[in-house]
Amino acid sequence: MKYFSKHYLALALAAVCQTAFAEDVEEEVVVTASPFAKSIEAVNKPVNLLSGDALQNASAATLGETLNGQLGVSSASFGPGVGLPIIRGQSDNRVKVMQDSVGSMDASAASPDHAVTLEPLLANKIEVLRGPAALRYGSGAIGGVVNVLDNRIPNELPDGITGGAELRNASANNETVGVTSLNAAAGDFAFHLDGVKRTSDDMDIPGFAVKNPEDPASATKGHIPNTDAESTSGTLGASYISGDDFIGISVNKLDNNYGVPPDGDELVRIDMHQTRYDLKGELNNPFDGFQKISARLGHNDYRHTEMENGEPGTKFTNDAYEGRAELIHNPIDWLELTWNGAVGVQASTSTFAAVGEEAFIPKSDISDLGIFIVEETKHNNFTYEIGARADSQKIKPDANFGTSNGQTISHDTLNLSATTTWHFTPNQQLSVGIAQSQRAPSVEELLANGPHPATGSYLIGDENLKEESSTNVEFGYHWHHDNFQFSTNVFYNRVKDFIYGENLNEIIDDLAGYQYTQANATFKGFETELKIPFMTYWNLHLFSDKVRATLDDGGDLPRITPMRFGGSLDFNLDQWSANISATHAAKQNHPGAFESDTDSYNRLDARVDYTFTTAGTDYTLFLKATNLTNEEIRNASSYLRDIAPEAGRSLQAGIRVKF
Numbered sequence: 001m002k003y004f005s006k007h008y009l010a011l012a013l014a015a016v017c018q019t020a021f022a023e024d025v026e027e028e029v030v031v032t033a034s035p036f037a038k039s040i041e042a043v044n045k046p047v048n049l050l051s052g053d054a055l056q057n058a059s060a061a062t063l064g065e066t067l068n069g070q071l072g073v074s075s076a077s078f079g080p081g082v083g084l085p086i087i088r089g090q091s092d093n094r095v096k097v098m099q100d101s102v103g104s105m106d107a108s109a110a111s112p113d114h115a116v117t118l119e120p121l122l123a124n125k126i127e128v129l130r131g132p133a134a135l136r137y138g139s140g141a142i143g144g145v146v147n148v149l150d151n152r153i154p155n156e157l158p159d160g161i162t163g164g165a166e167l168r169n170a171s172a173n174n175e176t177v178g179v180t181s182l183n184a185a186a187g188d189f190a191f192h193l194d195g196v197k198r199t200s201d202d203m204d205i206p207g208f209a210v211k212n213p214e215d216p217a218s219a220t221k222g223h224i225p226n227t228d229a230e231s232t233s234g235t236l237g238a239s240y241i242s243g244d245d246f247i248g249i250s251v252n253k254l255d256n257n258y259g260v261p262p263d264g265d266e267l268v269r270i271d272m273h274q275t276r277y278d279l280k281g282e283l284n285n286p287f288d289g290f291q292k293i294s295a296r297l298g299h300n301d302y303r304h305t306e307m308e309n310g311e312p313g314t315k316f317t318n319d320a321y322e323g324r325a326e327l328i329h330n331p332i333d334w335l336e337l338t339w340n341g342a343v344g345v346q347a348s349t350s351t352f353a354a355v356g357e358e359a360f361i362p363k364s365d366i367s368d369l370g371i372f373i374v375e376e377t378k379h380n381n382f383t384y385e386i387g388a389r390a391d392s393q394k395i396k397p398d399a400n401f402g403t404s405n406g407q408t409i410s411h412d413t414l415n416l417s418a419t420t421t422w423h424f425t426p427n428q429q430l431s432v433g434i435a436q437s438q439r440a441p442s443v444e445e446l447l448a449n450g451p452h453p454a455t456g457s458y459l460i461g462d463e464n465l466k467e468e469s470s471t472n473v474e475f476g477y478h479w480h481h482d483n484f485q486f487s488t489n490v491f492y493n494r495v496k497d498f499i500y501g502e503n504l505n506e507i508i509d510d511l512a513g514y515q516y517t518q519a520n521a522t523f524k525g526f527e528t529e530l531k532i533p534f535m536t537y538w539n540l541h542l543f544s545d546k547v548r549a550t551l552d553d554g555g556d557l558p559r560i561t562p563m564r565f566g567g568s569l570d571f572n573l574d575q576w577s578a579n580i581s582a583t584h585a586a587k588q589n590h591p592g593a594f595e596s597d598t599d600s601y602n603r604l605d606a607r608v609d610y611t612f613t614t615a616g617t618d619y620t621l622f623l624k625a626t627n628l629t630n631e632e633i634r635n636a637s638s639y640l641r642d643i644a645p646e647a648g649r650s651l652q653a654g655i656r657v658k659f
Contacts, residue, residue, distance in 0.1 A: 051125035081258030090143030105300035154190035168654030229258035247281035261644035320350035341375035360450030362401030411440035558592030588636035
């Protein structure tokens, strides 16, 4: 294990840096699940909300690692530089990852070695909507939504100059992170500035990188080579604010260079660059019949090059635009009930390309247009929510690639959902939800045809793939008592024509062959948690979740997180805060055809914080330990589980400052 850099520890202990990034959230509301900002208790869908101290304590180098361990959520790691969120066993093109309700517009859904371009350390809060009920965001949200919300476009005037910073260092890979943010106002204008700098070395592990190496004497042990990383991100935003109305813009610049754990002699690195522009506005009472209109528009100029032994290989680019507008209407009386709701439109267009001798997908122009409506009403002790969305996707590939003839490929999808909640006591509720969802196949699923060395795979698409059709049924129960909180969800999701990469058990051009194909599949499982405050200063949290994913004609879907259960104990007294948590993951003995099992593991983490205030500035000193028992952890959801386990024991120390 590496020890902390003396230089950075000295700086951390001497600096008047700040916590970071995230501004306070005055009211704990959820905006992803409904057009109406609601408390998490009032949301009738399975939702995870990370904000405030909980988000700061969970924030990590990747979005997947930040959310890993949240109920129903895990991470598809591809080394420490990549972590894509998995919701109920689904990820990639089935989980919509958004920056303030607009897609990330990067290349993360195209391949598991491509990192998401969103920075958890700059978030005010992260909302996760589990399951396919997030139809407001399109067919790409058939498995769920991850919405990263920050203050890059301010929607209210700050009281003076506010901001903060954070400096932290972790021992497992000598990762050093510095974060800063600043907010100010001049008249009716608000301004935001933030930045992140992250560097890390190769990651330490408890044993061998390769699982059960044939020649232990020559096998890499104690670390994973080529897993160092360096990234820089900065954002500037400004808004004009008049009462509750505002309009603002922001620009973000990101540079990220990280290594992929090697499977053989070739060393692959991802050299990523992004410039993103966002426009956002809200206007209350815009015209008769409507309470509010909100609109967002994003543009991303994204590119990354896969460096192979220091030489440029395949270059991915995505010149993308995405916009959405949503109108909340005045209450409408219909069927002797009063309905509140919204209508909206969402459109996106992009030119996505992989260029180079080993490019496996053609340059393609992709467009999508969707319209949606969501409505809700109450009657006695029941709440009802319904929604519908229609989308049309068109992909026009370059004719000069493989077997592509350049003809436009079109898919139309329809998504419907309905939820009812029975509040049978003031503190207890039962909910039943059903969703009929469709997803159009993505460009790589349709048109892939070539090698992808970064993942060690040769990918073959199928232009004749049809839309996926999912029928999801969900039951939920929630009891919010003064002395405890208990909730549980049970879901059953049958997917017709599920698209997945089938392992051909065949070597093509020295790479493992995968063919995108379709089969009927079923996802079923549960999520349950219990929270108990006791003795004034203590809080106990117990949880368990499980998803089982099978093909209807026999067999298992690959890379599914096994059953997990665990708990945490929190202590809060005056300026002190502490936590210890334990998680057990079961053995995954249903890995899918030609995939490997993963053993069960136990993970123990702990944290302690001390906060004090001087001259109006809040300081927090924190110490965090992960994988305290130095367990060898190979996640079933990782593509690289046989050659790259998770990090060993790591100690992280840092300082946060907020003013």
